[in-house]
Amino acid sequence: MADIKKGLAGVVVDYTAISKVNPETNSLLYRGYPVQELAATQPFEAVAYLMWNGELPTEQQLADLRATERAHRALTPEVKQAIDLLPTSAHPMDEVRTAVSAIGATETAGITNVLDAVGTPEENLERSVRLFAALPAIVAYGQRRRRGEEAVEPRDDLDYAANFLWMTFGEEADPVVVDAFNRSMILYAEHSFNASTFTARVITSTLSDLYSAVVGAIGALKGPLHGGANEAVLHVFDEIGTADNVAPWLDEALAEKRKIMGFGHRVYKRGDSRVPTMKTALDTLVEHYDRPEVAALYDNLESEFVSRKGIYPNLDYPSGPAYNLMGFDTLTFTPLFVASRITGWTAHIIEQQGDNALIRPLSEYNGPDERHIEGYVPDAANL
Numbered sequence: 001m002a003d004i005k006k007g008l009a010g011v012v013v014d015y016t017a018i019s020k021v022n023p024e025t026n027s028l029l030y031r032g033y034p035v036q037e038l039a040a041t042q043p044f045e046a047v048a049y050l051m052w053n054g055e056l057p058t059e060q061q062l063a064d065l066r067a068t069e070r071a072h073r074a075l076t077p078e079v080k081q082a083i084d085l086l087p088t089s090a091h092p093m094d095e096v097r098t099a100v101s102a103i104g105a106t107e108t109a110g111i112t113n114v115l116d117a118v119g120t121p122e123e124n125l126e127r128s129v130r131l132f133a134a135l136p137a138i139v140a141y142g143q144r145r146r147r148g149e150e151a152v153e154p155r156d157d158l159d160y161a162a163n164f165l166w167m168t169f170g171e172e173a174d175p176v177v178v179d180a181f182n183r184s185m186i187l188y189a190e191h192s193f194n195a196s197t198f199t200a201r202v203i204t205s206t207l208s209d210l211y212s213a214v215v216g217a218i219g220a221l222k223g224p225l226h227g228g229a230n231e232a233v234l235h236v237f238d239e240i241g242t243a244d245n246v247a248p249w250l251d252e253a254l255a256e257k258r259k260i261m262g263f264g265h266r267v268y269k270r271g272d273s274r275v276p277t278m279k280t281a282l283d284t285l286v287e288h289y290d291r292p293e294v295a296a297l298y299d300n301l302e303s304e305f306v307s308r309k310g311i312y313p314n315l316d317y318p319s320g321p322a323y324n325l326m327g328f329d330t331l332t333f334t335p336l337f338v339a340s341r342i343t344g345w346t347a348h349i350i351e352q353q354g355d356n357a358l359i360r361p362l363s364e365y366n367g368p369d370e371r372h373i374e375g376y377v378p379d380a381a382n383l
């Protein structure tokens with residue numbers, strides 16, 4: 001009997017030099033740097049550079065990346081057209097997935113020999129930077145379009161985080177909000193072989209192109225057991241309503257054996273290393289917007305759930321209400337995760353391309369024993 005590792009739990013599949021998750025010490029390192037230190041000190045663009053190049057940028061390298069990012073921020077007419085073909089009731093993750101697919105089809109147009117699809121490392125780094133630059137406008141336009149608003153042109157005088165908020169809301173965000181948003185982007189950027197990154201690596205391992213790998217990763221991220229949880233946390237908050245309703249709500253939810261969104265993690269069993277940093281950002285926002293009831297609900301649900309089940313919050317738990325306070329629609333939360341994780345995904349795609357082996361595991365067959373077509377009677381089969 002084969003030793004099946006359901007969900008590949010505990011299976012080490014390959015090496016990576018991009019990030020290290022250590023549940024024992026409750027730490028997450030990006031290229032060796034603790035994520036908390038990066039979130040507290042760096043602009044997201046510098047962390048993106050680190051992800052792709054292995055080192056933090058010099059001032060000149062950061063300026064160069066920012067110049068390229070600014071040059072590719074605007075929504076192109078082709079991408080806008082692709083989005084506009086979709087109903088406004090389409091889920092924004094489907095919208096983002098379609099937009100990236102359209103960018104891929106446009107940028108790889110003319111490559112007719114499938115053996116050339118994968119591209120060179122230099123081409124793939126350039127493609128990664130362009131996707132990183134393009135995603136904020138796609139996400140921002142998605143939210144605006146659902147609200148019946150026009151797209152807002154990017155601003156060259158604003159850095160990544162401030163410009164992202166500008167394009168979404170059409171007004172300059174307070175520095176406190178920009179800082180919290182920048183931190184969230186850094187915290188979401190990378191997390192080793194999570195489901196969406198692994199999906200991207202599987203697709204890359206067939207020598208398919210970077211865009212196909214990112215489109216697949218977006219599909220994996222959409223699920224509520226992965227990235228969709230930040231959206232789902234807000235549904236939970238909406239259902240509970242107020243802090244004093246936490247205990248009865250939880251009684252019922254646990255009796256129904258529901259999974260409580262924003263809690264639990266496949267790797268971290270004693271708390272997610274990213275939560276304290278995001279919780280601090282959430283506290284700042286609660287104070288900034290004067291919304292103490294959000295913190296009360298957050299704290300009550302956390303303490304009730306942890307004391308009953310011993311299962312701790314993951315990053316989606318503080319980031320959901322933080323994005324809500326910033327003014328993002330609940331449906332936009334997981335696309336924000338995409339805009340951040342594009343850095344980690346593309347770094348993994350490039351790493352996989354550099355030392356590739358086709359990812360093709362085995363399965364243990366448990367279907368019918370061998371049988372033969374001569375015993376097959378169509379009419380009987382249709383009964």
Ligand code: CMC
Nearest residue numbers: 194224225226227229258259260261262263264265266314
């Ligand atoms: N609510 C209620 N029970 C839970 C939860 C939860 N959020 N998480 C785990 N459990 C229970 C689960 O029911 C099971 O109990 P039992 O052994 O009695 O059947 C036990 O804990 C082990 O759970 P599991 O689902 O087998 O553990 P896993 O490692 O496969 O799952 C998880 C990890 C993230 C899928 C799960 O904790 C979950 O569904 N959480 C809610 C969704 C969520 O917040 N997802 C975001 C994950 S972090 C961000 C990211 O990486 O995208």
